Amino acid sequence: MEIHKVVAQVLRDAEIKANQIDDIICVGGSSKSIIIQNYLENLLNKKIHIMTNPEEVVVNGLGLMIAIINREPGHSNTILTDVCPFSLGVDIVGDVYSPIISRNTTLPVSRSRYYVTTSNYQRKLAFSIYQGENLIASANNLLLSPKVPIIMKKEGEVGAKVTFTYDINGILDVEISGEDVQTEYYDRVITNKMISDKEVKRLVPFLKTIENMVATNREILLESRFTRLNMELGSENQATLRNLFTVFRNAQQEASKGKLIQVIKSIDSQLDDLEHVFLTLLSKVPRTTQISIREINHGREQYNLGNT
Template identity: 30%
Template sequence: MAKAVGIDLGTTNSVIAVMEGGKPEVIVNAEGARTTPSVVAYKGDERLVGQIAKRQAALNPAATLFEVKRFIGRRWEEVKEEAARSPFKVKEGPGGSVRIEVNGKDVAPEQVSAEVLRKMVADASAKIGQNIKDVVITVPAYFDNSQREATRQAGEIAGLNVLRVINEPTAAALAYGIDKKGNETVLVFDLGGGTFDVTILELGDGVFEVKSTSGDTHLGGADFDHRIVDWLAGEFKQEHNFDLKKDPQALQRLIESAEKAKIELSAASETTISLPFITFDPETRTPLHLERKLTRAKFEELVSDLLRRVREPVTQALRDAKLSASDIDEVILVGGSTRVPAVKRIVREIMGKEPNESVNPDEAVALGAAVQAGIISGDAALGDIVLVDVTPLTLGVEVKGGMVAPLIPRNTTVPAKKTEVFTTAENNQPGVEINVLQGERPMAADNKSLGKFKLEGIPPMRAGQPQIEVTFDIDANGILHVTAREKSSGKESSIRIENTTTLDKNEVERMVREAEANAEADRSRREHVEKKNTLDSLRLQAQQQVEEASSAPQDLKDKVSKLADEAKQAVESDADNARLQSLTTDLEAALRELMQAAPQGGSQPQAEAKKDDDVVDADFKPAD
């Protein structure tokens, strides 16, 4: 039976893990790294994912997509500010959703995330020798319904069976507490690349019960990076009267350098940012360089307002859980941005204790997701582990006067189901439109609309007589399903969500087909490149053998040389696979014949030649 895996689909980096021998283990990618950059680049018909995409970003800024998790499941109005600071073009899509324009084509954030998921799962499948399909994917605890559904859709587009969508801090607590036997109350402080979550859990006897969660989905390490970018660009503009942020290539280099500087300042008190040839003087066309020293104190000054924003979610989570800081046994730091010394200092100030750094902040979420995958797939080594999670935001409907009628308050244990009865506001009203809302404000306009649907065919009645049952049902993934039914007639709506940011079923199916077609094209391209590389390597070795085989017949050496020349021409002209394979076979045979005719210049006995022949077979066999 194929194993289920856990995936931390991060804003900046992603990690995949699996249960091995009763313990979660990170699976390294094809490059041998434990984390994969959440970066996708489009170069013609080719898609580059991960480190290879990140490496070429400065030369291809308009088509190298990163931090896309910030746009997934979001409305354009929510992300316009973040979109404006990207070197690639982010714009409004259908129904107020978000799209990214790449090479003249609009791409949904779900498609980009699907490319990252596909690469990770393909690498993991190759490593463990099994074709992986079943996955648990993590999301920030403060993700709303649209963002959770969009994340699930990204998994579907990647051709995966998404068993569960689990909150990141909850997953981290699973990784931390899997070996713990006593009872503990823990606070997970999760500051990642794009989002910030705080979750309080009670652990004990195999039960992981979430008591409260809070957060900020517009706060993460990327915001810290962009403060450095703004400072560098401002300093440069003051000196040279040129705005580097308007040059996509220069902006990409600034972003990369800012991230590097932030990381270095976690260990050092100062760092130097050096960007030679960042641009050219528009008048003289002479090259301009950027070099600035950034101290940790200056960095903390640049991000001071961001640091203040991490305080409120912590105090909110404590209030909702009806706990004080002294009631918390351990504070677990998760997410790469918790390495920033100022962040650790604030945690100590709020909680009055040293945070627990026993878990790897980059890997804990994926490890916990692997535990959840093991629980769902029935891993006997895990025993009886029970995970009790909560919904992060209040869910309700809009009622007369633009007010919100809450049905499921935030921090309600999930799965959850709640039914409320509503009625009409006008005589003989034939139908009602139900606006499903998520948020904590009393007025509908101040909350996020997850979608609207209509219940029609209500029999003519006086206002207030119809009894309309509205049922909210949240599944274990935190994804909401809403139904409405008029009791006297039994008329029930078929939910039709409008103006939502998530993709409709037809779009998802189309993207799945596109992803599968692209995957096949990528495999064909990779096979073609491998055949070219194999033939070119064989050509070089053949030329060397011709030079060394002084005692071989001249006609045989001429034959090998002629085939080597044909191989060079085929590689340079990008010949098709059939031609490449044919030349590889012919050149292997001719080279084998040459080595048998003159083994090591004729100085070794035939038995030794046969040994060399065996080695050639192993070295020159085309890749599967």
């Protein structure tokens, strides 16, 4: 059942194991189903609690949320927290996605990263700001495309700090600043309107191409695998996946076809090792668990922007 995948993803996101759950309370109309109740009890090996009127819990929660947002009497000092449903970041060299706020980060939150130039005497820094989980930046949902004028210096000697501030209402404030920035940038965008019809139409041909070519095209197959593992293995492995993806992108741009195939085989081997650890641990527990793979390449990340 699809429920198994959802529960496993929730446990990974929460960074807990199934046996660490104290109680399970089901809400919503679907929880009345005996099939779902029995499945969850067998899946998590724990008795679940069903509310007398599970639909009322959803309605009460919505009413409480509205009261908090409107600062109604009795709730003016209450702070409502949520998590970021999708990562927010920018593109870097090679169309690689560089998240600034990662998925499942507790909201509200403000995060910053510093980016530098990649060529001598650039006049501007161009940013494409995306929402999504794909390691290929342009495959995510484009929110903004700001450009900021900068002082012209040699490669890597000039840069800008990009700050994202995100709240529970899906409002993203973007600020680009720094000593080298001649005109600071600020904008606000609402991110919870999902993907536009125009964006869906743009992505459909891309998805069909992957579907048709995945059996024969090693490059597309590896890109698909990166995206899948980025979702399945958890946040502790994202730095490793991004580093391997950067190696792959560099090989696509610089290596011969024969050399590229060798690089792909090497990367696939390393991804096999990561996935093997995950599957081995998963097989030792009853159907669902939280898997913690040791973090690789822990430390500060520095990214470079392309030319403008």
